[in-house]
Amino acid sequence: MYFAALLARTEDGWKASDTELDDVESLSDLTDLAREASVDEDTVLVFIEQEDAWFGVIRVDGEEDPRIYVSNASAAARSSYGEILLTDELLGREPGAEVTIAALEELVGLDGTEDGEPDTPDNHDNHDNHDDNAGTDDDDGPDADVVPAGPLGDTGVLSDLGLPEAELLMLRTDAMAEIADALGAAEVLETVR
Structure with missing residues (x-):
């Protein structure tokens, strides 16, 4: 079972919305979806979680390239949504x-x-x-x-938002709730869960 949500940072704190990934076929589509939710080109986080298997965090800051963290790359590789996040660049492969x-x-x-x-x-x-x-x-x-087992990507993706690398690497189950709590966005995330 999957759960996906967007958290957009605003002047008044975080604004959460659940999101459908049915029309998302690529990282570019996912990045566009995040930018549409952005307020004044501020930070938007996209969370994708497959229950007890893996989670991914995509951070989009304005027009910058997205930053990606996947908790278990080999589990994500077996998922259609996970494959979106596991780009050649993230896996250290040549394009194509x-x-x-x-x-x-x-x-x-x-x-x-x-x-x-x-x-x-x-x-x-x-x-x-x-x-x-x-x-x-x-x-x-x-x-x-071969897609590596375990974490892959930008482990510092949430460091400046209140979740240090070491804590992110320790998250396993119900990661979204723990991340939202560290960001001060637990209540708004709960409204869309």
């Missing part, structure tokens, strides 16, 4: 890498025998030796594009 990853995923079951090589113990031994060296010089393999 998802096309390469899709092609590599199609090859996952190949073991070298498709080209007529016999399936012998020698082939497996050589393959095992190659695995011992994986990650040293071969950064083009699938391992270079």
